[in-house]
Amino acid sequence: MKFLLYTTTYGKSGSIQLNRPVFWMPAVLLLALLLGAAAGFGYLLASRSPASGSTAADSGQWQAALQEQKQELAQARDAAQNDLNALAVRLGQMQAQMLRIEALGQRLTNVARLGKAEFDFDRQPAQGGPAAPVVDEPLNSVDFIQALNDMEAQIDDRARQLEVIEQVLSRRELKSAVSPAGRPVASGWLSSYYGKRADPFTGHQAMHKGVDFAGKSGSDVLATAEGVVTWAGKRYGYGRLVEINHGNGYATRYGHCQKILVQVGEKVMPGQKIALMGSSGRSTGPHVHYEVLKNGRQIDPTRYVRASR
Ligand SMILES: [Zn+2]
Structure with missing residues (x-):
């Protein structure tokens, strides 16, 4: 070779x-x-292989293994479906929140007397695709991702509009409001400072992002600066909460109220009675949990509480 x-x-x-x-x-x-x-x-x-003339025992083993694998697959699928359902519930909550934001946007548009053509909170953001899935039908991941994308587009659109409205408001409507000043209560005493403290419920170290004013249940809670009410209702941890946007990046929060006396979109003046002191939510007794926010972040309110107008 x-x-x-x-x-x-x-x-x-x-x-x-x-x-x-x-x-x-x-x-x-x-x-x-x-x-x-x-x-x-x-x-x-x-x-x-069960097809070949092997013994019954071999075939049984093969079938058992297959069965086991099938069960594992079913379990994995169930788990995924459960996760998806949980996410769907969360999405539903987000959509409900979105409706509140739309309502707020509409009211703010009226307060600021902005052109309807420019700020249309009734308008649906551009979207397409198949009709919404029928109620109670298990959600599939494609529909779900589509719903999430729609939601994201809607949030972007509304956030942009609200931002512009806030700028207009702070320039035009809230010129006189500089920053929050004074105490948020007519009578009462400072019962807890801003900063790290032992949580009154768990005893663990936790950040307290406001100051507390204790007082008599039902006593007056006062706005500390001119502004527009952006939240008036229950909120997790805060109980009944009033939030006021003062423009120029400032906002204040008044938590644990017994009764709220203002509505979202309402314009309030410094010293105006906005709620009655209570102990709603995560609270151990009648007090106002008072927060000052600058550009969306809680800051130490002490300096603002001490300031006078
Ligand atoms: Zn507090």
Whole structure:
């Protein structure tokens, strides 16, 4: 046997004589080994397949393994569906919140006397796709992702509009309001400062992002600056809460009220009675949890409480 070899490296051909066993014996051995392995594998497959005439015990084992795998798959699918349902509930809550934001936007548009054409909170953001899924039908992930995308687009659109309204308000309507000043109560005493403290419920160290004014249940809660009410209702942890936007990046919050006397979108003046002191929500007794926010973040209200107008 004679093989012709051609190498590009040297550009010349050479030949190898295969008539000596030392060259072809390893190749034959390797081939034999491969064939043997293939045959063994084939036999293994045949003996485990229920279609081939294998024993009932083998077939049973095979079926059990399949069954087990099927169950695992079903469990995984159930878990995924449960997660999806939980997310769907969360999405529903977000959509409800969105409706509140729309209502707020409409009221603010009226307060600021802005052109309806410019700020249209009734307008649906541009979207397409199939009709909303029928109630109670398990949500599939494609619909869900579509719903999430719609939601995101809607939030972006509304956030942009609200931002512009806030700028207009702070320039035009709230020119006189500089920053919050004074105490949020007519009578009462400062019962807890801003900063780290032992949580009154858990005892753990926790950040207290406002100051507390304790007093008589039902006593007056006062706005500390001119502004527009942006929240008037229950909120997790705060109980009945009033939030006022003062423009120029300032906002104040008044938590744990017994009764709220203002509505979202209403314009309030400094010293105006906005609520009655209570102990609603996460509270151990009648007090106002008072927060001052600058650009969306709670800051230490002490300096503002001490300031006078
Ligand atoms: Zn507090």
